Amino acid sequence: MEKTKTTKQEIKQPDTSRSQVSVKSENGEVTNKSEKELKKSTVSLNTPREGPITNGTASVEEKKKLNGKQKFSGKSTLVNSMGSSTTLSSAAGTEASDEPDDHINVVLRVRPLNMQELTRRDVFHSSFPGSGTIEVDHNSSMRSFTYNVVFEPEATQEDLFDHSGVRKLVDMAMNGYACTALAFGQTGSGKTHTMTGPPQQFQDGKQIDPKMYGLIQRSLFYLFKQLEQQSGSKRIRASYLEIYNEQVIDLLNANHGKYLQVRWSKNRGFYVENLFLVECETVDDLMVVLEEGMRNRQTGSHGLNEFSSRSHSMLTLTIDSEQTDPDDENLAITKRGKLTFVDLAGIEKVKDSNSTAESLFESNNINKSLLVLGNCIASLGDAKKRHGHIPYRDSKLTKLLADSLGGNGVTLMVACITPSSHQVSETMNTLRYASRAKKIKTKPVVKMDPREKLIVNLKKEIKVLRNENIYLRQQLEFPAKPKEHLQKENDEKFLKFLKEQTKEPITPKQKESESGLYEMLQEYMVENEALRTENADMHAFRDKSKREQQLMYRENEKLGARIENLEKMLQTNNIQWQAARANPPPEPMQDPNRGSPHYSTRPPHGSGTSNRSLQGRLAPQDMSYTGQPQGYSSPNGRPRQGPPPGQGQPKRPPHRLAEPIQHVQRPGLIPYETVQNGAYPADSYDNPRLRASGHPRQESPVRNLERRPSQLSTTEVIKNMNDKLRTELRQLEGEISQNELQNRRTKEIVYGSQQSIR
Numbered sequence: 196m197e198k199t200k201t202t203k204q205e206i207k208q209p210d211t212s213r214s215q216v217s218v219k220s221e222n223g224e225v226t227n228k229s230e231k232e233l234k235k236s237t238v239s240l241n242t243p244r245e246g247p248i249t250n251g252t253a254s255v256e257e258k259k260k261l262n263g264k265q266k267f268s269g270k271s272t273l274v275n276s277m278g279s280s281t282t283l284s285s286a287a288g289t290e291a292s293d294e295p296d297d298h299i300n301v302v303l304r305v306r307p308l309n310m311q312e313l314t315r316r317d318v319f320h321s322s323f324p325g326s327g328t329i330e331v332d333h334n335s336s337m338r339s340f341t342y343n344v345v346f347e348p349e350a351t352q353e354d355l356f357d358h359s360g361v362r363k364l365v366d367m368a369m370n371g372y373a374c375t376a377l378a379f380g381q382t383g384s385g386k387t388h389t390m391t392g393p394p395q396q397f398q399d400g401k402q403i404d405p406k407m408y409g410l411i412q413r414s415l416f417y418l419f420k421q422l423e424q425q426s427g428s429k430r431i432r433a434s435y436l437e438i439y440n441e442q443v444i445d446l447l448n449a450n451h452g453k454y455l456q457v458r459w460s461k462n463r464g465f466y467v468e469n470l471f472l473v474e475c476e477t478v479d480d481l482m483v484v485l486e487e488g489m490r491n492r493q494t495g496s497h498g499l500n501e502f503s504s505r506s507h508s509m510l511t512l513t514i515d516s517e518q519t520d521p522d523d524e525n526l527a528i529t530k531r532g533k534l535t536f537v538d539l540a541g542i543e544k545v546k547d548s549n550s551t552a553e554s555l556f557e558s559n560n561i562n563k564s565l566l567v568l569g570n571c572i573a574s575l576g577d578a579k580k581r582h583g584h585i586p587y588r589d590s591k592l593t594k595l596l597a598d599s600l601g602g603n604g605v606t607l608m609v610a611c612i613t614p615s616s617h618q619v620s621e622t623m624n625t626l627r628y629a630s631r632a633k634k635i636k637t638k639p640v641v642k643m644d645p646r647e648k649l650i651v652n653l654k655k656e657i658k659v660l661r662n663e664n665i666y667l668r669q670q671l672e673f674p675a676k677p678k679e680h681l682q683k684e685n686d687e688k689f690l691k692f693l694k695e696q697t698k699e700p701i702t703p704k705q706k707e708s709e710s711g712l713y714e715m716l717q718e719y720m721v722e723n724e725a726l727r728t729e730n731a732d733m734h735a736f737r738d739k740s741k742r743e744q745q746l747m748y749r750e751n752e753k754l755g756a757r758i759e760n761l762e763k764m765l766q767t768n769n770i771q772w773q774a775a776r777a778n779p780p781p782e783p784m785q786d787p788n789r790g791s792p793h794y795s796t797r798p799p800h801g802s803g804t805s806n807r808s809l810q811g812r813l814a815p816q817d818m819s820y821t822g823q824p825q826g827y828s829s830p831n832g833r834p835r836q837g838p839p840p841g842q843g844q845p846k847r848p849p850h851r852l853a854e855p856i857q858h859v860q861r862p863g864l865i866p867y868e869t870v871q872n873g874a875y876p877a878d879s880y881d882n883p884r885l886r887a888s889g890h891p892r893q894e895s896p897v898r899n900l901e902r903r904p905s906q907l908s909t910t911e912v913i914k915n916m917n918d919k920l921r922t923e924l925r926q927l928e929g930e931i932s933q934n935e936l937q938n939r940r941t942k943e944i945v946y947g948s949q950q951s952i953r
């Protein structure tokens with residue numbers, strides 16, 4: 196491909212010092228005091244102040260500095276939604292397919308009235324109530340429109356650059372996004388002025404006043420300043436084209452004299468074939484490219500604009516920048532971002548523009564392509580139509596803007612309007628157009644070399660797998676499989692991948708430069724695979740442990756139920772024993788010859804034959820029926836069956852005193868869902884049995900597991916609990932049989948006493 200020779204010329208840095216803003220300083224046309232007053236009376240300048248605005252707009256303090264005049268309001272969401280560190284860092288170096296959708300950012304610029312309009316006094320009533328809102332009086336009714344930022348007529352070129360969000364757009368282009376800044380609006384509304392500065396300055400070959408630099412020049416300076424701060428290598432290439440009468444012309448190769456074709460490919464989408472690309476090493480090179488293109492651009496003069504652009508122009512910078520991966524300083528990733536500046540031709544009323552036959556043809560083509568753009572914007576902005584057919588193919592302009600509008604790009608639209616009442620209906624159209632554009636959603640994606648993309652994706656995956664691995668290891672203490680096992684399999688996979696990637700034979704030089712990349716890929720793939728297998732093994736082991744735990748848990752439940760039954764039986768026995776005691780045989784007749792009676796309800800210790808059998812077995816007064824000191828409840832927190840301790844309560848069955856169950860540490864049951872989830876709450880253990888009885892929560896027996904975090908330990912704990920439950924079960928069974936024996940003996944004693952009385 197042939198290259199255009201770019202002659203370097205001295206370009207001065209723009210003067211960034213803030214000058215006092217007035218209409219006069221901007222275009223030098225408003226000189227008459229009465230004209231100024233007239234303007235002030237119609238376009239409200241001192242509108243209510245905004246609150247402090249950050250992220251791309253000025254703070255109140257900043258505004259105060261500007262002689263108390265508010266020149267813009269609103270907030271560039273480009274900075275918020277796309278420029279947030281999360282979005283950028285997470286998207287950096289990867290396909291940002293999981294990024295949230297982002298709306299197209301739309302800012303509005305109202306140019307000041309020009310001399311002709313001021314003389315004619317054709318102003319319409321508009322006001323700027325703040326927060327990115329403009330109110331326009333149309334057909335005696337006030338219409339309100341809100342955008343990201345509204346720039347009032349006093350806003351300078353510098354204000355536009357600082358607060359429209361274009362700075363962030365440049366940053367994002369450097370990070371691999373396809374970014375577009377697009378100016379649209381009716382003819383003579385200030386699109387070219389906004390993008391490149393006053394159009395006339397490119398015509399007469401004069402030195403351009405840096406103060407008048409538009410968004411493009413300021414972005415170029417900013418881009419180079421940012422690139423200087425980056426350590427890795429960078430490469431910038433520029434192309435500049437125009438679409439004139441539905442034909443694509445290369446503005447950097449104008450002598451070529453041929454129209455270029457717009458093609459489509461799966462990987463690139465729509466693109467211009469054989470478009471000239473100029474390698475630019477310095478900002479001066481870029482400035483020369485811009486001037487060359489501007490000079491070659493089709494312009495004409497008509498009733499509404501002396502230097503009217505008769506074509507849509509697109510300046511595209513392709514930015515390849517090598518950046519170190521934030522997660523791995525040994526890995527450098529090359530990101531290919533794009534930054535496109537589009538200056539659309541203005542829609543025009545043929546009647547007003549006094550068109551000749553040739554310009555009529557131009558105007559029709561301009562209007563036609565803008566109509567298609569309008570249709571695309573309308574469809575994209577409509578939630579119902581967004582996923583249907585978008586008529587990009589109906590014009591070359593929309594084909595080339597397809598990715599910026601509805602695809603994976605980041606787009607900033609600058610809608611330009613004039614406050615002239617003469618063109619109020621066109622202004623209303625632009626405002627509506629801009630409102631529709633604001634509804635368009637895009638999904639920004641970083642474009643990368645496929646191999647680098649693979650590395651980044653593998654790294655991302657490895658990170659997730661490593662975390663999972665650590666988590667599983669903590670749970671299971673499971674040994675990892677040695678990497679070598681997987682090496683062979685991975686080699687095969689890797690070679691297959693290489694074959695697919697390099698269909699053309701690789702030159703020795705390429706081989707050398709890419710070998711490092713391949714090695715890295717190989718390593719990542721091996722590690723990735725090793726982690727996957729190891730994690731799969733750990734998952735399987737964990738599942739097995741869970742199943743075992745579930746079985747034991749069920750057994751645990753059954754044992755618990757049996758114990759409860761036995762306790763009920765014990766209580767029944769106790770009641771029977773008490774009933775036997777409560778119905779003693781009638782008091783025998785006092786026989787002075789026989790001495791004391793044979794039996795009383797509370798036989799004194801060591802007296803009487805029958806008393807001997809009970810001696811030492813009755814519970815002392817301060818013991819509850821459970822055999823524990825009063826106030827005792829079972830260690831698992833479950834209250835023992837039977838009456839509460841206190842007056843008149845039954846005494847503990849004799850066998851318990853002789854053989855008490857000494858604080859059986861029966862822990863509560865592990866809730867099934869806890870076992871199933873494998874998650875053990877630290878302090879909210881909730882025994883289902885306790886829950887059913889409304890008993891307050893007890894400290895979890897699985898608390899100890901915190902000290903023994905593995906799943907294996909949990910299994911052991913449940914096993915231990917089951918063993919303890921079985922022990923308690925055996926004890927209870929023994930207790931019951933003893934109790935029954937005791938009951939039988941008591942009955943015999945009572946029966947014997949009755950017999951003896953008789």
Ligand SMILES: Nc1ncnc2c1ncn2[C@@H]1O[C@H](COP(=O)(O)OP(=O)(O)OP(=O)(O)O)[C@@H](O)[C@H]1O
Pocket residue numbers: 221222305306307309380381382383384385386387388389392393394500502503504505539540541542611
């Ligand atoms: N904000 C502004 N301040 C001062 N002058 C401006 C401003 N905007 C536009 N102008 C002047 O208004 C005239 C028309 O502007 P410009 O050519 O940029 O409009 P345009 O929208 O690009 O028109 P067209 O679509 O016909 O090319 C120019 O002389 C330009 O310098």
